[in-house]
Amino acid sequence: MATMKPDPEQTFVQLVVNHQPALRAFVLSLLPGSPEVDDVIQETNAEIWVKRGDFRIGTNFKSWMFSVAKFKVMSVWRDHQRQKVWAVPEETLAMLVERIEAGALADTDSRHEALRICLDRLRAEDRMLILNRYIADQNLDRLARESGRKKDSLKVSLHRIRAVLKACMNRRIQPGQEFA
Numbered sequence: 001m002a003t004m005k006p007d008p009e010q011t012f013v014q015l016v017v018n019h020q021p022a023l024r025a026f027v028l029s030l031l032p033g034s035p036e037v038d039d040v041i042q043e044t045n046a047e048i049w050v051k052r053g054d055f056r057i058g059t060n061f062k063s064w065m066f067s068v069a070k071f072k073v074m075s076v077w078r079d080h081q082r083q084k085v086w087a088v089p090e091e092t093l094a095m096l097v098e099r100i101e102a103g104a105l106a107d108t109d110s111r112h113e114a115l116r117i118c119l120d121r122l123r124a125e126d127r128m129l130i131l132n133r134y135i136a137d138q139n140l141d142r143l144a145r146e147s148g149r150k151k152d153s154l155k156v157s158l159h160r161i162r163a164v165l166k167a168c169m170n171r172r173i174q175p176g177q178e179f180a
Helices: 008-018 020-030 037-050 061-082 090-105 110-121 124-135 140-147 151-172
Strands: none
Touching: 008 020, 008 037, 020 037, 020 061, 020 110, 037 061, 110 124, 110 151, 124 140, 124 151, 140 151
């Protein structure tokens, strides 16, 4: 009795469907609070459908899908920079993508999701301060120079923002897993 070979297109569709939550989490982590998130997800899905012939079943679908999404997100960032909506250097954004992508390739847990949600809830300027300090590894002296603020003022702001994030995360994660 001959076994039926799985239909590659059906397998591809199943991979797309199964990885939608990961795609959404990835795009949200790169565009926190942005109204373009759904558009980027839709554009990513459209492009991976067009490029489905380039994907080889059995290879890392999530990584391939994230690389497509990364370019869509970077396009949004470039548009924002041209419009002066964000004043974040492209190198910082590229580093952010690399770090998030590296973390997103591992299975995300409730803490990552809680952090993403809590970052989304911060004011834009507080979120950018946190991202520049901890994701882009900018030291306080550089942040103070670039923002025109005093170093001590930034320390106080960062402490306050970290306290807000910690409280938010403690409300969001499972009881007994308090965020340190």
